[in-house]
Amino acid sequence: MMLSRRELLNRAGATVLLGGGLTAAGRRVHAQAARPAGAPRTVILGQSVPLTGAASEIGLAFAAGCRLYATQFNDDNAAAGIQLKLLQLDDGYDAKRAAANARNLLANDKADMLFGFVGTASSESGAVAAAQQGTVLFAPFAAADTLRGAAHPNVFHVRPSMADEAIKIVRHCATVAQSRIAFIGDDDAMGRAALSAVEQALADQKMSPLVAKALVRTAGKVPDAALAAVQQASPQAVVLVSLSDTTADAIRKLRQAGYGGSFMAFSIVGIDPLYAALGKDIRGIVISQVVPSPRSSGIPIVKEYLAAIDNSDQTASYEGLEGFIATKAAAEAIRRAGRGFTPAALQRVMAGMTDYDVGGFRINLRPGLRDPQRTIDLISITADGRVLR
DSSP: OOOOHHHHHHHHHTSOOSOOOOSSHHHHHHHHHHSOTTOOEEEEEEEEEOSSSTTHHHHHHHHHHHHHHHHHHHHHTTTTTEEEEEEEEEOTTOHHHHHHHHHHHHHTSOOSEEEOOBSHHHHHHHHHHHHHTTOOEEOOBSOOGGGGSTTOTTEEOSSOOHHHHHHHHHHHHHHTTOOOEEEEEESSHHHHHHHHHHHHHHHHTTOOOOSEEEEEOSTTOOOHHHHHHHHHTOOSEEEEESOHHHHHHHHHHHHHTTOOSEEEEOGGGOHHHHHHHHGGGGTTOEEEESSOOTTOTTSHHHHHHHHHHHTSSOOOOHHHHHHHHHHHHHHHHHHHHOTTOOHHHHHHHHHTOSSEESSSOEEOSSOOSOOTTSOOEEEEEOTTSOEEO
């Protein structure tokens, strides 16, 4: 019997894979000193990720991509003295659970770093816990741009900022002469951070302010009154920053009400869950993407990812590729820091990785709010689910 993509991902996400403390940085240094000379070092990456709940499609795919590269790294480096142990805890897209997971991963599981937290509020919780324990938060997914400031020197980003996505979308609107733009987003840390990014991008481009904005509290459902207010403002484009259910509900209702303008979504929405929610109604939606297409096999990192996919039960996705890239970048930082690294040494190495070629795709682990060298693609989806660039 064929299993669906969700069933495969759930099977993969149901267990913690790969490999075999941190109550304070000093205890970690002592533990390293006690390791016999020449003994292999297992580096523990502690991840809190939504394997259930509203963002589970994204979380499962991202987590699966992380495991895929960690497995490959361990197979390729069995004799090199460093192995990765990826511990993944489900937080159900709940920031309080993510905070509890962060404390547990550091205090009880002795994670060397926190890694790949998904969601704006969850990433903020991870950054706080990592700072308290003298370690890093690496590759948060959809973190607020505030985590890129000088106040968070222990947070390292693989994906571009919300500001980068916002400016790409706003410039596209300007190119096609769309000056009347509205915003719909989840009324949470992610939605509010993205709203700020879009408003700043409009100001930077000297474009008119948003003609309407709606932050939605009811998960998956957008109140009719909010959509009526958006449509009454006659926007030429509606920017959406919400999970797939809310995004799909807004698009479907606005189209049914006669709205004929454009829809543009941030990468957090996820193409696969949005297509599952909308079906053929996904036609024409424009979505920003922060990693290459997982079908672009001419790009070395994508070719590497697809080769790993062929030896697994996973399905290629943008989120899976991002997880694969994030784990590869973490492994490279660990390799450069050396088997005997301390948290401070690892942080110095990461801070120096400002132009790392992960395989035909360059990333900067210490970008500011804007990283103009990064490529963000705008793609559209056909009624049958094909991706057009």
